[in-house]
Structures are given as C-alpha cells and as structure tokens.
Amino acid sequence: xxxxxxxxxxxxxxxxxxxxxxxxxxxxxxxxxxxxxxxxxxxxxxxxxxxxxxxxxxxxxxxxxxxxxxxxxxxxxxxxxxxxxxxxxxxxxxxxxxxxxxxxxxxxxxxxxxxxxxxxxxxxxx
Amino acid sequence: xxxxxxxxxxxxxxxxxxxxxxxxxxxxxxxxxxxxxxxxxxxxxxxxxxxxxxxxxxxxxxxxxxxxxxxxxxxxxxxxxxxxxxxxxxxxxxxxxxxxxxxxxxxxxxxxxxxxxxxxxxxxxxxxxxxxxxxxxxxxxxxxxxxxxxxxxx
Numbered sequence: 550x551x552x553x554x555x556x557x558x559x560x561x562x563x564x565x566x567x568x569x570x571x572x573x574x575x576x577x578x579x580x581x582x583x584x585x586x587x588x589x590x591x592x593x594x595x596x597x598x599x600x601x602x603x604x605x606x607x608x609x610x611x612x613x614x615x616x617x618x619x620x621x622x623x624x625x626x627x628x629x630x631x632x633x634x635x636x637x638x639x640x641x642x643x644x645x646x647x648x649x650x651x652x653x654x655x656x657x658x659x660x661x662x663x664x665x666x667x668x669x670x671x672x673x674x675x
Numbered sequence: 676x677x678x679x680x681x682x683x684x685x686x687x688x689x690x691x692x693x694x695x696x697x698x699x700x701x702x703x704x705x706x707x708x709x710x711x712x713x714x715x716x717x718x719x720x721x722x723x724x725x726x727x728x729x730x731x732x733x734x735x736x737x738x739x740x741x742x743x744x745x746x747x748x749x750x751x752x753x754x755x756x757x758x759x760x761x762x763x764x765x766x767x768x769x770x771x772x773x774x775x776x777x778x779x780x781x782x783x784x785x786x787x788x789x790x791x792x793x794x795x796x797x798x799x800x801x802x803x804x805x806x807x808x809x810x811x812x813x814x815x816x817x818x819x820x821x822x823x824x825x826x827x828x829x
Contacts, residue, residue: 576789583782590814590821591776597821603755610751611815619751626744633733640730672748673815 567654575632578625585622620669627664631657725784732781739774768822775818779811801821 595606609615637654638644639663750751750758761767786807794800 579782580789582778583786586775586778586782586812586814590818591748592777593762593771593818593821594761596755597824599755599759601746607752607755616752619748623748625742626740630737630740634737637730637733668745668748671745675749 553591568650571632571657572652574628575636578629581621581625582629585618588622591604614657623668624661624665627668628657628661631660631664725787728780729784732777732784735777736774736781739770739777742770744804759825760829763825765826770828771822772819775822776815779815783808785809794812 592606592610595603610619635644635657638653644650746761750761762771787804790800790803790807794803
C-alpha cells in the first residue's frame, strides 16, 4: 500500500508548529553534528600531523566556507545540547503539558541564541 | 471438539509463517515484536541498553560538550603550535578523548534510530548501520591516535 510516510506528511498534511519543528531540528542537528565529527577528527589528525596537512586544513577553516561551517557547527551544537536537556527532562517525566512543551521550546531557542552569542563573543574578544 | 485444537494450532503455524514471509525483508521494531508476540517470547529486542547508552552519553556530553565547544571554537582558527600545545596537555587531552568517544557512541545510537525510521529494507538497514558503526570506529581510532601522539610526544 502506498501510504505517505512520516517525513513526506509535512508540507501537505501537517501544519508546522513549534513542537514538531523543534523535534525535527533535534534530529537534523544531530545528523549534522555526526557529520561534523568527521571534520573534528580531520582537524585533530591535522594538528598531530602538522606541516602541509595542517596548513591546508587551517586555510580551509579560516576560509568563508570553513567559518560558515564552524558557525553552523556551534549553532547545531548548542541547539542539540539545549534540546537534548529538554528531552532528558521528558525522559524523567517532566514537562509533558502542551503549555510546558511550548514554554520549554521557546526556552531552548532562546538558550541556543544566548549560548551561541556568548561563545562567539568569548572567541572574538578573548 | 476433539480436533478443534490441532486445527487451530496449524492455523496459528500457517499464520506465523505467512507473517514471517511477509515481513522477512522489512525492518522496524514492530515486525520482530509482532513475531515475538505471536510466539510469546517477551520483549522484541535489546533496545533498553541502547536507550540507556543514549541517555548516559547525553548526560556526559553536557559538561564535556560545553568545555570542548568553548575550547574548540577558539582553537579551530589558531596556529598549529597553539593547538598542539593545548591537545598535548593532560586535561584537555583526556577530555577531548572522552568527548569524542561519548559523542560518537551517542551518534551511533542516534543515527541508528534515524535509519530504523527511514530505511525500510532489512538488507539496506543492516548495511547502513554497519557503515555508521565502521565510520564511528575509524573516527574514534583516528582522533584518539592523534591526541595520544601529541600527548605522548610532548
């Protein structure tokens, strides 16, 4: 039977709402961070290897694409962290009311912005 | 009445083999749990261990991740000598290794749950899962070797 399956329900059948968008973002940032671990391992190996490997890696990181990836990594990381804490609270049995779900959802978004701004202020000023 | 029992038994057997054939190449937890429910074999899989691993690594990654992200965002653009000196010192070296291991274990469980949702053929699911695990092992090995080289070579 050709039933529409989960991800394809979205544009046509489901209305976007904060809770579902945050849930999808948790997955997407999780996948992005998993892919990012390749770059992290690459960077660690480059530091250990030194020489030309590090020079090339460093050139890539400080390029516009590299900086964009680094910034994206930080946003994904802080979002997944805050959203993950929200998930852990659910696992512990807290915050299931719809009103709480919205409240904590907005809190996660605010905390993500705050942590990202703080982290980059720390990077740029220190 | 006397032959109703063997009859219902054979019906159940036929149902089970049909069910098994129908589901042999599909994925999803529910297939196995349905078969097991038919056989009264209890819980479908050992998902609890994965669930626990996911939550425990999540807890560990809160402090490890905050420490690592704060350090990493600054180091990412620094020169090799600064980065190498940081990775060679004991506490950053230890916490970096722990962060990478916890993150990759967390990623393997998380990616598997994504695969289980969207890969609907058993052979493909097994292949994708193996690929994810192999990648995680290689990345963990490479990261640890890199940090250990710097730590031991200082």
